[in-house]
Amino acid sequence: xxxxxxxxxxxxxxxxxxxxxxxxxxxxxxxxxxxxxxxxxxxxxxxxxxxxxxxxxxxxxxxxxxxxxxxxxxxxxxxxxxxxxxxxxxxxxxxxxxxxxxxxxxxxxxxxxxxxxxxxxxxxxxxxxxxxxxxxxxxxxxxxxxxxxxxxxxxxxxxxxxxxxxxxxxxxxxxxxxxxxxxxxxxxxxxxxxxxxxxxxxxxxxxxxxxxxxxxxxxxxxxxxxxxxxxxxxxxxxxxxxxxxxxxxxxxxxxxxxxxxxxxxxxxxxxxxxxxxxxxxxxxxxxxxxxxxxxxxxxxxxxxxxxxxxxxxxxxxxxxxxxxxxxxxxxxxxxxxxxxxxxxxxxxxxxxxxxxxxxxxxxxxxxxxxxxxxxxxxxxxxx
Numbered sequence: 001x002x003x004x005x006x007x008x009x010x011x012x013x014x015x016x017x018x019x020x021x022x023x024x025x026x027x028x029x030x031x032x033x034x035x036x037x038x039x040x041x042x043x044x045x046x047x048x049x050x051x052x053x054x055x056x057x058x059x060x061x062x063x064x065x066x067x068x069x070x071x072x073x074x075x076x077x078x079x080x081x082x083x084x085x086x087x088x089x090x091x092x093x094x095x096x097x098x099x100x101x102x103x104x105x106x107x108x109x110x111x112x113x114x115x116x117x118x119x120x121x122x123x124x125x126x127x128x129x130x131x132x133x134x135x136x137x138x139x140x141x142x143x144x145x146x147x148x149x150x151x152x153x154x155x156x157x158x159x160x161x162x163x164x165x166x167x168x169x170x171x172x173x174x175x176x177x178x179x180x181x182x183x184x185x186x187x188x189x190x191x192x193x194x195x196x197x198x199x200x201x202x203x204x205x206x207x208x209x210x211x212x213x214x215x216x217x218x219x220x221x222x223x224x225x226x227x228x229x230x231x232x233x234x235x236x237x238x239x240x241x242x243x244x245x246x247x248x249x250x251x252x253x254x255x256x257x258x259x260x261x262x263x264x265x266x267x268x269x270x271x272x273x274x275x276x277x278x279x280x281x282x283x284x285x286x287x288x289x290x291x292x293x294x295x296x297x298x299x300x301x302x303x304x305x306x307x308x309x310x311x312x313x314x315x316x317x318x319x320x321x322x323x324x325x326x327x328x329x330x331x332x333x334x335x336x337x338x339x340x341x342x343x344x345x346x347x348x349x350x351x352x353x354x355x356x357x358x359x360x361x362x363x364x365x366x367x368x369x370x371x372x373x374x375x376x377x378x379x380x381x382x383x
Contacts (some may be wrong), residue, residue: 064077124196
């Protein structure tokens with residue numbers, strides 16, 4: 001059967017104190033569960049947009065607009081003092097997102113990214129400045145994470161039936177996986193004088209794991225340059241915020257339960273000028289011989305990741321949060337401490353795929369996440 005997408009929703013629910021009743025938490029009773037594939041968003045998003053993704057909350061006094069870009073939902077919410085500028089700001093951000101999509105979408109034959117993959121082993125391709133930056137950042141995060149994040153893993157994803165490829169009738173063989181591992185080596189991407197080159201036919205790049213975070217950062221910079229000081233941008237669960245929605249409280253978002261998309265595990269009070277992103281096993285999947293396989297491939301082994309239900313990263317910028325949420329999902333709980341040693345100003349929430357639910361989080365995340373007392377929490381730290 002074809003690659004399946006869970007019901008689309010925005011990545012986060014923005015909450016106020018009044019909109020955080022205990023009834024939104026799920027009491028964990030009954031049989032063990034595995035991570036569901038029913039809801040694409042791990043965070044519920046922004047306060048003020050009821051109806052997107054189901055069960056969201058409305059706060060009428062906050063100006064907010066949503067729109068589609070890069071095949072998913074984006075939203076802009078401003079502090080109440082900027083209500084008169086919401087249309088102007090939203091249109092500018094939509095234009096930023098749409099322009100970046102036209103350059104970087106692997107699903108658009110006319111995009112630079114698609115041309116780069118088509119010309120693999122043939123000739124270099126000149127790339128615009130933003131695309132060049134994203135490709136360079138992709139290599140940076142690949143090096144930083146020892147390949148757990150890999151913009152070159154598109155051939156492996158296709159082997160498992162993702163990114164528009166046909167879903168295999170049987171599990172890919174070890175031999176076929178091994179043959180594609182070399183073609184998925186992100187470090188072979190070459191840059192020279194504004195051009196990029198993939199040196200072997202069959203190589204391909206997909207920057208979908210980093211482009212939305214980059215787009216949020218560009219939108220964030222636009223808002224500051226336009227004199228907006230209180231705002232929150234959500235692009236399919238990649239969120240960055242500045243200022244406060246009101247004088248009484250900071251921006252708050254609900255952390256969606258990866259085992260039950262209608263519930264939340266807790267709420268995050270976002271520090272100003274911070275970003276958050278989540279990767280989850282419920283977002284996209286294929287069914288092979290009656291088993292579901294996540295779209296998140298471990299590019300080091302060539303096989304879909306198991307054992308992790310969701311990962312949330314909190315840090316100063318959205319592109320880092322976007323890339324590292326995928327990387328930590330791949331490393332899982334066993335490799336989280338080692339990766340944490342390599343990064344700075346990064347906090348982490350990791351939920352293993354098991355029952356009962358157990359939250360593993362860094363001390364910094366522990367300070368901003370509120371959960372019911374019955375939720376099991378343990379601290380993560382560097383080795």
